[in-house]
Amino acid sequence: MAPYNLLTATASLVARSFSAFYTNTPARCTSIVYNAHIFPVKYLTSQTSGPPKRPLNGYMRYVLQQKPFVTSQNPEIKLVDVVRKIAQQWRMMSPEEKQPFQEASVQAMKQFKMDLEKYQSQLTPAQLQQQAVERRQRLAKRKAIRKKRELTILGKPKRPRTPFNIFMSEHFQEARGATTQAKMKSLLDDWRNLFSHQKQIYVQLAEDDKIRYKNEMKSWEDHMVDIGRVDLIREQTQPTKKKPPAVKKQAKKSSAKSVKKTSPKRKSKTSSKTKLSSSAKTVKAGSSKKA
Incomplete structure (x- = not known):
């Protein structure tokens, strides 16, 4: 009986230890995940950052500065009306009042140019070419939007429907x-x-x-x-345009050149005719002598 009791005691001890491990494991795992969400791991990457953003001008700096005050004073008006109100304030300001915002914009532009040169010096020729292509596409898109807006303002008729x-x-x-x-x-x-x-x-x-x-x-x-x-x-x-006089002069010169080129052929034809006539005369003279 003693060995049997010893085995049962060890078995119960092992079972208790495993039950304690399994009951405490979820709590430990959840605490680890919770701590990971609180203190996220910061991964270090070697990727280059994007190009620097162009700074705001003096007017936009003033808008961002005044927007919270105007919105708090007029909470019932729309954002478009807020911007209009700020634009009216900007127009009423003196050059001395505008100067701090404009000077800040100039300083930011200088820093932007330095950052842009530094960024472009790190790029490969292929990346620079890709940036140039993207810039041309953006400009073309902007130009098309402006043209469409202008045509709408000028009242261009809508295209026919299918x-x-x-x-x-x-x-x-x-x-x-x-x-x-x-x-x-x-x-x-x-x-x-x-x-x-x-x-x-x-x-x-x-x-x-x-x-x-x-x-x-x-x-x-x-x-x-x-x-x-x-x-x-x-x-x-579009209305037809008259050709400039320079084109006519060029046409005359080309026709004169063509005449000069064709004149030797005529000479050659006349010389060949004279040769044929002289040969015919010699043949006739020979035949008369024989007779």
Whole structure:
């Protein structure tokens, strides 16, 4: 019995130790995770930082400074009205009052140029080329946005709509789907399922819209010519320009050169004719002598 009791005692002791380990393990793990969230590990990386940001000008510095005060004094107005109010204050300020903000902008610009040179010196030629391409793309996009805004202000007519665009605008409200994309998909399916005679109605409306666009564009382009904005007119409708006199002179010179080049050929033809006539005379003289 003694050995049996000894075995049971050791077995119970081992079981208690394992139960204590398993019951305490989750608490320990949760405490470790909690501490890790409180004190996150900071990883050191060797990646280069991005390019320095261009500093704000004096006006934008004043806006950021005055925005909290104006918002606290006028909590009911919108952000656009807040900015307008600050802009009005800036216009009423004297040059001496604006000077601190402008001087801070100048100093920040000097530091920006130094940081930019330092950043660009660390780049490879491929990275510099990629930055130049991205900059050109940004400028082109900005230019296109400005041009579109200018054309809208000048009242350029809207382009003609397609038959499907007309169909979609008429049936968009009752289209199936919760989102805009779903409605567009359902309208496209409905358009494909229409019969040809049903589509013909929208085709005719699209043709009428083309005529409307053509007439409006003609009057708009005439108006652009009157105000001196020929650069906004389409290439196919631009007025024809007379050729400058220099082009005519060049054309005359080229024609004179061509005449000179062709004159030796004429001489050669005449010389060949004279040779043939002389040879014919000698043949006749020989035949008379024989007779």
